[in-house]
Amino acid sequence: MAERRRLLIDCRRLQCADEHRCFVLEEHESRYLRKVLRLKQGAEVDVIDGRGHLWMARLRDGQQLELCTEIEEPSQSVISPLPKLGLAIALIRRGMDDVMRMACELGVDRLQPLDCQRSVPQAEHRPERWSSILQEAVEQCERLWAPELPALCSAAAWWQTPSQHDLRLIAVTREVESPPLSALLASQASVERSIWLSIGPEGGWSDQELAAARAAGWISVSLGDTILRSSTAAVAGVSSLSNWRTFRC
Structure with missing residues (x-):
């Protein structure tokens, strides 16, 4: 064709x-x-x-x-796919453009940039460029629904922003008690509520951010045994979410 x-x-x-x-x-x-x-x-x-x-x-x-x-x-x-998939990612120094493009190609519906305590001063915040990247990605990958790109939000305000009815996940490292993201998704029935995955900055979440997220009901998940760059973690997490929605829902 x-x-x-x-x-x-x-x-x-x-x-x-x-x-x-x-x-x-x-x-x-x-x-x-x-x-x-x-x-x-x-x-x-x-x-x-x-x-x-x-x-x-x-x-x-x-x-x-x-x-x-x-x-x-x-x-x-076409009807917008359900459940809605959201990626919240801390501002990072390198790789944000690629995260935006690949997350769009993988079907993410909402992309929320976060300002975190350990976001470095050189971290990129270029919403106009990201909007352009998302538009090009939508055209290239033949999506009919474009992802939303809300304004920058502080991590402190973010934990209370999504609905409490959503499945809210926060990626962590070095916590053996946190279930793998794939295992947690496998235990979920098909749902219409939104699913959010939050990815921290290069330096990781601060203790205050983790405590606030858990107090707000966010569930800690692991993305594997190795320590991933924030951009890699974002794409790996989104791939799991997208595959789950495609083959389970």
Whole structure:
């Protein structure tokens, strides 16, 4: 099957299409289609809104796209997968871009950056860049639902933020009594509540953060016998969550 290029367009812009189902491309979108993909007038491209819908469209003149159907009649619609998967990760010095991209490709629904006590001063916080990375990842991996990227949250405020009905997990090291993440997931029935996994910074969680998380009802889990970099731990944990949802739910 021939590859079809995708473009993620905010649903509010799609609603502003004219009576001919056309809407104006932003400069970076037009440049991407014309200069990077080298699409000519009349070329087909798939448009997604990041909310479960896909439309077939045609490039008009390099500056406009024309939807092939009415906005109320998308070519494809899918329900958001359940349970929702969330990754909360402390700001880290290197690897955050890769975490964002790979977590999106693996199907994470929410990505929450955390400011932790042991986050180093050089830790990256680039929400605009991450939003761009997520958009590109959504288009590349053919997701129809784009992940949410909330604003930076302090770890102190984070433990009380998700619903108490969610399954809330915090990755720890050197704690033999903490169950492996895979074993804990295997014991879970299919659930519709959200599942959160929190990953700490390079220096690990502080004692105060661990105590506050446990007091709020978070469950400690292990990601293996070795000490993983934060970025590696995030991807390993998300892989387990994604596989569990795919094959168990």
